[in-house]
């Protein structure tokens with residue numbers, strides 16, 4: 001199984017104090033210039049975070065995660081979030097029902113989507129190589145735990161997307177960014193994100209952000225928190241579309257597609273990835 005702490009029915013990673021952090025969300029003060037990056041895990045969090053940080057600051061280089069940390073409210077106390085200077089960039093994987101209501105009304109939200117099959121595979125390598133995940137089983141075991149809403153960390157992909165899309169689809173403060181679109185044309189998505197954030201930049205800056213956020217550059221330049229990974233683990237593993245085909249069995253694919261087809265009308269978002 002995956003190590004988890006269950007909060008309001010949702011399995012969350014066992015970050016220290018995760019339960020009190022989430023329960024303290026009602027003390028969280030949202031700001032109008034907060035930017036949230038929200039997604040089901042392994043759907044492009046770090047990628048979009050770097051794009052947003054480069055656009056919102058005058059920096060030309062990627063963030064130093066080791067020094068700055070990433071702002072995962074489920075992993076840090078509300079008081080420490082209060083101390084952050086504006087504009088804050090916050091990341092979260094929580095399903096809608098755990099998200100602070102005030103932030104939904106006031107702040108900007110970028111929801112990133114990735115072909116869930118690729119996110120499942122990416123998640124397998126994440127838990128396999130992560131120090132605190134508690135998982136050292138096979139891909140098949142991981143698939144079963146991830147497709148099952150009762151064991152999946154952060155809840156089922158299907159419900160996550162359906163619930164979030166319902167509140168975001170007509171929200172002018174929200175932008176949906178697809179991992180596959182970033183793969184196809186990163187500069188175009190960088191520009192879209194900049195315009196959404198109200199930080200339009202020059203062509204030259206878009207070029208620089210695109211270059212700095214290429215997979216190759218990020219893999220080479222980003223320092224990672226060593227204590228997070230077993231040897232060989234990395235947040236920047238393969239960075240491709242379609243790795244699921246090297247992992248899903250025919251039976252797993254059929255099982256996935258059956259659930260997908262049953263729930264697809266609730267997803268409210270065009271799904272342009274391969275089934």
Ligand code: A3P
Pocket residue numbers: 041042043044045046047118121122123125213214215216218235236237238239240243
């Ligand atoms: P893979 O495991 O398939 O390689 P998250 O940041 O949400 O945890 O997602 C991690 C996934 O995003 C990993 O997928 C990682 O390689 C991929 N990723 C990170 N930066 C990327 C980039 N610049 N270009 C393409 N993929 C990237």
